Amino acid sequence: MEVVDYIIVGSGCTGAMAAATLCANGKQVVILDTGIEGNPTETNTNDFIKKRYHDQQQADFFLGKNLEALQAPTHANIPQQTAQRSFITKLTDTLLPIESTHFFPVESLALGGLGNGWGLGAYTFSANELKRVGLNEKEILNAYKLIADRIGISGETNDDASRFCHNNTIPLQPPLEINATANSLYQQYQKKKPLFSAKHISMGKPSLALLSADKDNRKSYAYNDLDFYSNEGNSAYRPNITIETLTHQGKLVYRKNWLVISFKEADYYTIVYCLNIVTKEKKEFFTKKLILAASTLSTARIILRSFNSDIKLPVLCNAYTYMPLLHWPHLGKQNIGRHCGLAQLAMFYDRFNNHEEVAMASIYNYRSLLNFRISKQLPLNYADGNKLLQLLMPALCIAGIFHPAAYQPQNFIRLHKADSITGDLLQAAYTYLGAEQENIHHTEKIYASAFSKLQCLVLKKMSTPTGASIHYAGTLPFSSKDELFHISPDGKLYGTNHVFIADGSGFSYLPGKGLTLTLMANAHNVALKTMQYE
Amino acid sequence: MTQLQTEASLFAQYLGAEKKDTQLQERYISGIELLNIKTSNKELAILNMLVKFPFLLPYIDGGFALLKVENSIRKKIGLMSALLETEPAFTALFLVEKDLSFAAIRFLYRGSIALLKSIIGAALIYLLKWR
Numbered sequence A: 001m002e003v004v005d006y007i008i009v010g011s012g013c014t015g016a017m018a019a020a021t022l023c024a025n026g027k028q029v030v031i032l033d034t035g036i037e038g039n040p041t042e043t044n045t046n047d048f049i050k051k052r053y054h055d056q057q058q059a060d061f062f063l064g065k066n067l068e069a070l071q072a073p074t075h076a077n078i079p080q081q082t083a084q085r086s087f088i089t090k091l092t093d094t095l096l097p098i099e100s101t102h103f104f105p106v107e108s109l110a111l112g113g114l115g116n117g118w119g120l121g122a123y124t125f126s127a128n129e130l131k132r133v134g135l136n137e138k139e140i141l142n143a144y145k146l147i148a149d150r151i152g153i154s155g156e157t158n159d160d161a162s163r164f165c166h167n168n169t170i171p172l173q174p175p176l177e178i179n180a181t182a183n184s185l186y187q188q189y190q191k192k193k194p195l196f197s198a199k200h201i202s203m204g205k206p207s208l209a210l211l212s213a214d215k216d217n218r219k220s221y222a223y224n225d226l227d228f229y230s231n232e233g234n235s236a237y238r239p240n241i242t243i244e245t246l247t248h249q250g251k252l253v254y255r256k257n258w259l260v261i262s263f264k265e266a267d268y269y270t271i272v273y274c275l276n277i278v279t280k281e282k283k284e285f286f287t288k289k290l291i292l293a294a295s296t297l298s299t300a301r302i303i304l305r306s307f308n309s310d311i312k313l314p315v316l317c318n319a320y321t322y323m324p325l326l327h328w329p330h331l332g333k334q335n336i337g338r339h340c341g342l343a344q345l346a347m348f349y350d351r352f353n354n355h356e357e358v359a360m361a362s363i364y365n366y367r368s369l370l371n372f373r374i375s376k377q378l379p380l381n382y383a384d385g386n387k388l389l390q391l392l393m394p395a396l397c398i399a400g401i402f403h404p405a406a407y408q409p410q411n412f413i414r415l416h417k418a419d420s421i422t423g424d425l426l427q428a429a430y431t432y433l434g435a436e437q438e439n440i441h442h443t444e445k446i447y448a449s450a451f452s453k454l455q456c457l458v459l460k461k462m463s464t465p466t467g468a469s470i471h472y473a474g475t476l477p478f479s480s481k482d483e484l485f486h487i488s489p490d491g492k493l494y495g496t497n498h499v500f501i502a503d504g505s506g507f508s509y510l511p512g513k514g515l516t517l518t519l520m521a522n523a524h525n526v527a528l529k530t531m532q533y534e
Numbered sequence B: 001m002t003q004l005q006t007e008a009s010l011f012a013q014y015l016g017a018e019k020k021d022t023q024l025q026e027r028y029i030s031g032i033e034l035l036n037i038k039t040s041n042k043e044l045a046i047l048n049m050l051v052k053f054p055f056l057l058p059y060i061d062g063g064f065a066l067l068k069v070e071n072s073i074r075k076k077i078g079l080m081s082a083l084l085e086t087e088p089a090f091t092a093l094f095l096v097e098k099d100l101s102f103a104a105i106r107f108l109y110r111g112s113i114a115l116l117k118s119i120i121g122a123a124l125i126y127l128l129k130w131r
């Protein structure tokens, strides 16, 4: 029986960061992961425009060999999936079944988890936000610096959004160039700044885990606009980069195909019960310390099974509003130049001017997802619709607004016995009611009016199905009291001696902005603290 | 010509391609299979009518779009449109190579005409009981 020092469950952003920290401290680490991998499509050019004009095989690339991009979406909350990214959610319907009428979380069983698709928006939380989340400000600030240095973040140090994006607390590479349409919005904002500050709105360039300068073996971003299809030169930070580097250096053992079902603590070690997703073999692994980084919902499943409990756990998820915008001065503008499909601008609405209940909007200006996804939604015939879209695409921006989320009594998850591979399924309820719903409407109105000041026509306001933000947390809240189904400030799961949680399960509040940089910073801190339990 | 070839050339021409582009026809036919698009008898009758009177196509297509009717005809035209979009020969129909003048006016004009076609199409669909 081999008892390893550390087992980490999951290879997403949090698992990868916990592993990197432990490996950097010379620890023996094994990652157990389902570890589904994609098959990168062979391509003769990495440039979107060259591909469009010259590649006879581009349909296979853009639509998928089996026309995956034209099939009905496999998931309510990933409407714009590309064939190259379909592996991210593969097998989740059978291995992570969910029962809900209105909560459709996106989960991953892939090597690198949701980090294969994250939009790279890397934002720090303010002191007030961290306090509500339940994290120690000083420790997290130190961890932010280390993580930013590890993954590489580019961003502006001196515009109105800087204090919301990172508050100049992390090392940054220079900001990336923004697309022409985004630049035009940015100029409009600069001209009308006082109008926006009166409404507590700030706009600037986003901070992104995307390199603007070479780093280690990774290359700076080349503006080739294939962000939803490939990761040229590894310019975008994806967790598989960390896993592959550590494995290659011989510091980490990565074991894929293992679905962790539950754990049990013995006197000096913890038994981890697993199922092989290929052979269906059941196997036990043994570890001195177990770190769960399987993502908020998956970790909850493992813990509820381990405690054989059907208790209701709370859950947090940012509400998400989608607003397609038409920046009319850019109708019919040339759009065959350098381009980036990732977030171009970040806007922050700080309602109470205290950086506690901020709702952030990310603004995108897509081109590489092609027009066919939109033409089918227009109330027009395809022939005319295509001609209109040609004019419209350069002017089309999409704003995605994240609303802050606090605990609400009606929102919960619970594990049920059921006829599934794991013998159970997760029941989930999540709705936005009362004051929370009013706040969402209020924020949407404020943003709609702000966009019109930027010469944008708001084409639609789409309140997406619950779960669409892909930000989940809070199932096992941090607590300083020793109570079951809570996590200690060190990340230890109460009721256990050597089980730690490195994902967002403990976060007791979800600010209305990207959470992943904070998830990674917390995972690093949890890894550090596990070492103090030796 | 098979039914699918006939449709393919109808839709190709409607969307701005060559009627006789055999490669496109083949890709269309294999696309229909891959996406498992099934046509009901009623839809087949409508398609045959559109083959006979192709000038009706923009109206009926627009009418279905306006009425949010999810049927195989819209799916088939959508498939052909996506296939054209991913052919180098048609790239210029989807991207803007140089700034276009009076783009806002063109946009409004084209948009209004297209919407009008959708409204007329919707009326026809009701009238002919094609919903």
Ligand SMILES: Cc1cc2nc3c(=O)[nH]c(=O)nc-3n(C[C@H](O)[C@H](O)[C@H](O)COP(=O)(O)OP(=O)(O)OC[C@H]3O[C@@H](n4cnc5c(N)ncnc54)[C@H](O)[C@@H]3O)c2cc1C
Binding pocket: A009, A010, A011, A012, A013, A014, A015, A032, A033, A034, A035, A036, A106, A107, A108, A109, A110, A111, A112, A113, A114, A115, A117, A118, A119, A120, A121, A122, A123, A258, A259, A260, A261, A293, A294, A295, A296, A298, A299, A302, A470, A471, A472, A503, A504, A513, A514, A515, A516, A517, A519
């Ligand atoms: C399209 C998209 C855009 C996004 N954009 C942003 C953004 O711009 N900014 C931002 O902050 N966040 C963004 N996010 C959210 C971000 O991706 C997640 O917050 C983050 O990746 C979560 O990391 P994680 O490690 O907690 O979980 P995950 O990434 O879900 O990783 C979980 C890992 O655990 C493994 N696993 C799960 N269950 C088991 C099990 N039972 N046994 C074994 N292994 C298991 C999985 O294989 C996976 O490796 C985005 C997400 C998506 C999908």
